[in-house]
Amino acid sequence: MTTLFEPLTGLVTITDRAAEKARELLVEKELPEGALRVFVVGGGCSGYQYGMALARKAEADDTEIEAAAGVRILVDPESVPLIRGAEVDYVDELMKSGFTIYNPNAAASCACGSSFQAPQGQPQGTPRACT
Numbered sequence: 052m053t054t055l056f057e058p059l060t061g062l063v064t065i066t067d068r069a070a071e072k073a074r075e076l077l078v079e080k081e082l083p084e085g086a087l088r089v090f091v092v093g094g095g096c097s098g099y100q101y102g103m104a105l106a107r108k109a110e111a112d113d114t115e116i117e118a119a120a121g122v123r124i125l126v127d128p129e130s131v132p133l134i135r136g137a138e139v140d141y142v143d144e145l146m147k148s149g150f151t152i153y154n155p156n157a158a159a160s161c162a163c164g165s166s167f168q169a170p171q172g173q174p175q176g177t178p179r180a181c182t
Contacts, residue, residue, distance in 0.1 A: 070120030
């Protein structure tokens with residue numbers, strides 16, 4: 052496992068609002084020593100889609116980010132190049148509430164905002180129809 056410190060790496064950052072919500076969820080799920088796993092999988096209407104989960108512990112090949120906001124973030128090696136520089140935020144708006152990812156690497160995004168297309172030269176996922 053590789054451990055990085057957010058201000059030095061810029062791999063993935065997290066807003067204070069998202070960190071607070073993640074901490075609340077970790078306590079609620081009785082995982083005070085857990086972490087927020089951020090990942091990318093093939094699918095979605097643009098080729099890739101974001102995923103998040105609460106994790107009890109890091110896997111051996113994870114990159115672990117000790118975020119300045121006090122939340123550990125885990126990223127698997129396949130997701131690292133696709134979300135480098137991304138920001139995790141939490142929105143609470145009339146039409147949408149939940150975690151969201153702002154990804155500077157996305158060449159195009161779906162209107163729903165949960166899937167994206169990688170730039171030329173990056174591996175491409177297989178798009179699915181929007182549902």
